[in-house]
Amino acid sequence: MKLTTKVILMMGTLSLAACTNAGKLGGGAGDGAFDPNAAGNSGVIAGSASDPASTAYFQEAVGDRVTFEVDQSSLSAVGRATLDGQATWLLTNADYTAIIEGHADEQGTREYNIALGNRRADAARSYLVSKGVPSSRMQIVSYGKERPIEICSKEACYAKNRRAVTVLAGGLTG
Amino acid sequence: MMVRIFTTLMALMMTATLSLAQQGPLRIEITEGVIEPLPFATPDFVAENGSSTEMGTELARVVAADLQNTGLFREIPARAYISNVTDFGSAIQYPDWKAINAQALVTGAVNVSGNSLTVKFRLYDIFSGAELGNGLQFQGTTEGWRRMAHKVSDAVYSRITGEGGYFDSRVVFVSEMGPKNKRQKRLAVMDYDGAGVKYLTDSRSLVLAPRFSPTGDRVLYTSYETGFPRIYVLDVGSVQHRVLESGEGSISFAPRFSPNGQTVVYSQATGSNTDIYTMDISSGRSTRLTSAPSIETAPSYSPDGNSIVFESDRSGAQQLYIMSANGGEAKRISFGQGRYGTPVWSPRGDLVAFTKQSKGRFHIGVMRIDGSEERLLTASFLDEGPTWSPNGRVIMFHRETQGAGGRSTLYSVDITGRNLRPVRTPEGGSDPSWSPLQK
Numbered sequence: 001m002k003l004t005t006k007v008i009l010m011m012g013t014l015s016l017a018a019c020t021n022a023g024k025l026g027g028g029a030g031d032g033a034f035d036p037n038a039a040g041n042s043g044v045i046a047g048s049a050s051d052p053a054s055t056a057y058f059q060e061a062v063g064d065r066v067t068f069e070v071d072q073s074s075l076s077a078v079g080r081a082t083l084d085g086q087a088t089w090l091l092t093n094a095d096y097t098a099i100i101e102g103h104a105d106e107q108g109t110r111e112y113n114i115a116l117g118n119r120r121a122d123a124a125r126s127y128l129v130s131k132g133v134p135s136s137r138m139q140i141v142s143y144g145k146e147r148p149i150e151i152c153s154k155e156a157c158y159a160k161n162r163r164a165v166t167v168l169a170g171g172l173t174g
Numbered sequence: 175m176m177v178r179i180f181t182t183l184m185a186l187m188m189t190a191t192l193s194l195a196q197q198g199p200l201r202i203e204i205t206e207g208v209i210e211p212l213p214f215a216t217p218d219f220v221a222e223n224g225s226s227t228e229m230g231t232e233l234a235r236v237v238a239a240d241l242q243n244t245g246l247f248r249e250i251p252a253r254a255y256i257s258n259v260t261d262f263g264s265a266i267q268y269p270d271w272k273a274i275n276a277q278a279l280v281t282g283a284v285n286v287s288g289n290s291l292t293v294k295f296r297l298y299d300i301f302s303g304a305e306l307g308n309g310l311q312f313q314g315t316t317e318g319w320r321r322m323a324h325k326v327s328d329a330v331y332s333r334i335t336g337e338g339g340y341f342d343s344r345v346v347f348v349s350e351m352g353p354k355n356k357r358q359k360r361l362a363v364m365d366y367d368g369a370g371v372k373y374l375t376d377s378r379s380l381v382l383a384p385r386f387s388p389t390g391d392r393v394l395y396t397s398y399e400t401g402f403p404r405i406y407v408l409d410v411g412s413v414q415h416r417v418l419e420s421g422e423g424s425i426s427f428a429p430r431f432s433p434n435g436q437t438v439v440y441s442q443a444t445g446s447n448t449d450i451y452t453m454d455i456s457s458g459r460s461t462r463l464t465s466a467p468s469i470e471t472a473p474s475y476s477p478d479g480n481s482i483v484f485e486s487d488r489s490g491a492q493q494l495y496i497m498s499a500n501g502g503e504a505k506r507i508s509f510g511q512g513r514y515g516t517p518v519w520s521p522r523g524d525l526v527a528f529t530k531q532s533k534g535r536f537h538i539g540v541m542r543i544d545g546s547e548e549r550l551l552t553a554s555f556l557d558e559g560p561t562w563s564p565n566g567r568v569i570m571f572h573r574e575t576q577g578a579g580g581r582s583t584l585y586s587v588d589i590t591g592r593n594l595r596p597v598r599t600p601e602g603g604s605d606p607s608w609s610p611l612q613k
Contacts, residue, residue, distance in 0.1 A: 071491075073446070099401075106354075106574070109515035109529050109558055110382060110605070111428040111441065112485065112492055114403065115448035115469040118425060122446035141402050142425060142443070146380055151354040153555070153576040 053093050055168045062089045065165040066124060070107070070158070073119035075127060083124060086166055087131035100124050101165045102142040105158035110144060117142030124164040211248040212277050212334070214241060217259045218252075219282030219293070229316075230284045233293060233323045237280060239367065240327035240341045244568075245593030250276050262294060271300045278306075280330055289315050293322040297330050307333045320369055321612065328611070338565035341366060344609040345561075345570065346384040346393050346410075349373065350582050350602035359604075361395060363410060366563075366608065368584075368598040374413055383559070383605045384408075385430045390609035394418070394429040394438060405429045405440055407455070419453060419460070426451075428471050432499075433479040439463075439499075441471040450484055452499075463501035474518045474526075475499065476543075483507075483517040483526050483543075494528060496543065507545035516559055519543075520566045521610075525589070527560035527569050538571045540589055551591040559604065564611045570597065572604040 049056040058064060063086070066079035075083065090096060102121030104113035121140035129135045150157035216238045219230035241247040256270040262283035271279050282295040296309040310329055312322045321342055328339025349362040349371070358377035361384050364370055374393070375381055382403075384395040393408045399417075403425045408415035419426040421442060429440040438453045448469045453460040464470040468488035475482055476499075483496050489506070492513040497504035508514040512532030519526055523543075530537040530550065536557040541548040556574040563569070567589055574582045584603040587594045597603070 106556065106580075108531070109472070109485075109492075111471040112469060112487075112515050114425075114427050115441065115443060115471050118443040118448060119446045119469070126446070139402075139423075140425075143380075143398075146357070146382070148355050151578045151580070153578075153580065 058086075058089055058093075058166075058168055062086055064167070065163045067159060068120055068162040068164070070105075070162070071116065073116065073123045075123055079124075080127065083127045084131065087128050087133050090128065090133045090137065091131075095170060096168045097137045097170045098139075099167045099169060100128075100138060100140045101147075101167055102140065103147060103161055103163050103165070104145045105161040106145045106148065106153065107158065108145060113144035114142045115144075117144050120162070120164045124166065128166075211242075211246055213248050213250050213275050214278040214280065215250045215252075215255065215271060215274070215276040216241075216280045216282075217255065219284045219295075220260060220262045222262070222283050222285045223287075225284055225286040229286060229291075229319065230282070233282060233284055233319065233326070234280075236320055236323035237282070237295075237327045237330070240324060241280075241330065243367070243593075243595065244331065245588060246335070247278075250274055262296075266298055268298075268300055268303045271298075276300050278330075278334060280326070282326065286316060289317070291316045291319055291322060293319075293326065295326045295329070297333055320365060324365070337567060338611070340563040340565045340568060340608075340611065342612050343564050344386075344390060344612070345584075345597075345606050346374070346386055346609070347572075347584060347599070347606040348381060348384065348604045349599065350604055351377070354578070354580050361393065361408070362599075362603075363393075364599065371600055374408060374410070375415075383428065383607075385607045386609045387431045388433055388435045388610060390612065392431075392435075393607075394431060396427040396429065403427045405438065407438075418455070418458075421460075428473065430474055432475050433477055439473040439475060439482060441473070450482070450501075461501075463497070464504075472516050476519045477521055477523045481519075483519055485515045485517060492531075494526065494545075507543065508541070508548075509545060510548055518560055518562060520562050521564060522566040525566070527562060529558045529560065529571075538569060538587065540569070549589075549591065551587050551589065552585070552594060557585075559606065561606050561608045563608055570606045570608055572606065574604070 047054045049060045063082040066082050100121045102117030104116045121142055125138050125140050148161045150160045216234045219233045221227045221230045238249045242249050254274045256273055257267045259281045277300055279298040279300055285292040292313050294311045297306045299306045312325050314322050324341035327341040331339045343366045344363055345366055346363045348359045351358045359381050360377040361374040361381050363372050380398040382396040384393045391410055395406055396403050397406050404417050405419040405426050406415050407418050424442050424444040426440055426442045429438050436455055441448050442451050447467055448471055449464045450470045450473050451460050451462050466488050468486055470486045473482050473484040480499055481496055482499050485492050486495050492515045493506055494508040494514045494517045495504040495506050512530050514528050514530050516529040517526045525540045526543055527540050530539050535553050537550040538552045538557050538560050539550040554573050555576040557571055560569045560571045568586050570586045572582050573585050574580055582602045582604040584597040584606050586597055
């Protein structure tokens, strides 16, 4: 588990170092799915993860998501720290707006999971508002259990699927 | 004689119910094969006036499949027949059918004239040596031939069981393709038995939980067309759809029609809180029915339109509640171990079907509307989303298998817990909603 994480991080670093293409800017990930190649498509200069004002930087360095316990929508200490970083970033990069997507794992009925995902997205939004990010810059949406990023039926996957992802939109073009 | 077959069937149904009740909730096992289904014969319908014999064969096959799939009947194969039916009007050779132990015999005739199709049938009680009810005739188009077979089946089922039929009905559902993390969903409608699938939307937008109107001409559903879940209404005939609820800064989902088709009950989330609302379809005016800070969702009307059953986690976990259709205080009806969701009121008004989660398993179950006599009908990794057959005897739902290759399939099960069977669809299927009997 730990080892896998390290490998993924290393791969991420490599692809960041290798990327040369101009990146898309301002487009949100849409479904909040983690795309390890996203950073690889970004330019070295503006828009790459090395550019602190880029979407890629927000996703990779700041961290675009927080996770939740089973059937819970309260933020963990780690989650609050991630959101602190998001708040700082959003206040620095004031021309971005965000859609916060709430998600649930597959252990639950469809309607309830939409309501639960909505609670999670709102928990993240409320925290960001409390840190000074104007609520007018954020919208929330819930996908319930419709958009898992991990597909095994084990807690290791469920833990990653119970998430709120801050998806950026707008922003400067480089 | 009607009494005779009827009594046998009722005895069978009772046995199944009792054996389930004795095992108590949470330990229901599907007791397939415990009862002996009633043997029947359905010879090929006679082609009259030079009509194609193929149509006569196909009609008899659909009738046989309808009856056999109820689990209450067993077809005697044609190779066992001693005599056959070559003339719809001639006398039945009862001893020949008695000898092969056929208790019921369905005979039919088909008459094709251009695009028009006439189907006649008679039902015989072999051991009493008499016809059961009068012969009936249905008229339609050759294109709609399957519906006429279903109408014959409905009449036969109804005469023998004393209950309404459910074969001439449709199901709207979500057709699913692709792996779990790239699932594509689109709305589809089909006959109750999986035949004649037609797609109502494409898979560009995520769509969820379609619900038939009381007359089967419209469908309510949730779509992410705008990026946010919103409630849409779709005309089944024209496939035209329009957004019904578009409250800015909120999301809406879980819609269902009222029994008169004029009101929609649904969930709307504002901030962190999900509550139940109704909307008058013609005026677009909405009314908030609940206001607790908990999650209130999955509302379903009683058949008389006076009450709404829904789920709420106000007690700390999902449970079922009933309130007036105008809102106000709600009464909790589920008290068993585990979590209860997706309640659906039966068309007869006496039962509520639900999804239950307990000890890591999912169940489809039924309980009386006061919460008593809970019975779990199924158990699996993930069973969800019950819908009632028009006669309230059968429940359709979806079952998702475990793991990375997980796939969703429609199933049906009798409310006794017997006769669990998959409903074949071209792709995966979820969120079924059963129409009323067609006119």
